Amino acid sequence: EQLWLPGLEAPPVPTDGLFFAVFPDTNTAAGIAKLAQRLCGEPRARGRPLAASRLHVTLRHLGNFAGGLPQAHVDAAMQAAATIRMAPFTVEFDTVASFASKPRPGPLVLTGSDGVVGLHALH
DSSP, rough: OOOOOOOOOOOEEEOOOOOEOOOOOHHHHHHHHHHHHHHHHTOOOOOOOGGGGGEEEEEEEEEESSSOOOOOHHHHHHHHHOOOOOOOOOOOEEEEEEOBBBBBBBOEEEEOOOGGGGHHOOO
8 A cells, every 4th residue: 555645645536527428218228238238248258238327428528526526517517518509310330349458358339430420510
């Protein structure tokens, strides 16, 4: 364990993240969850799938914070989000990729080309 000098303690460990995300509808999330179960069951897979309720596309990460989210940051994010207006769009993923970095397994994610144009515009 690291010893710290008085006044030079370790910085607090972030416990909460703030980000903008898009969540799939319930039926789509269930289908993605089934695909994730199948892919994670393959011999080379080393990870576990997320619960269907946690599946999302991160659009913009706003920061990690220790001890809760700063209300000023949450308020600013909500104010910014309230200004966004765009027509509904469909998202189609066509590839599975991994953010793996040896020796740890990374997240297995769905990606897309033309089918994610709406997400790029929203981002």
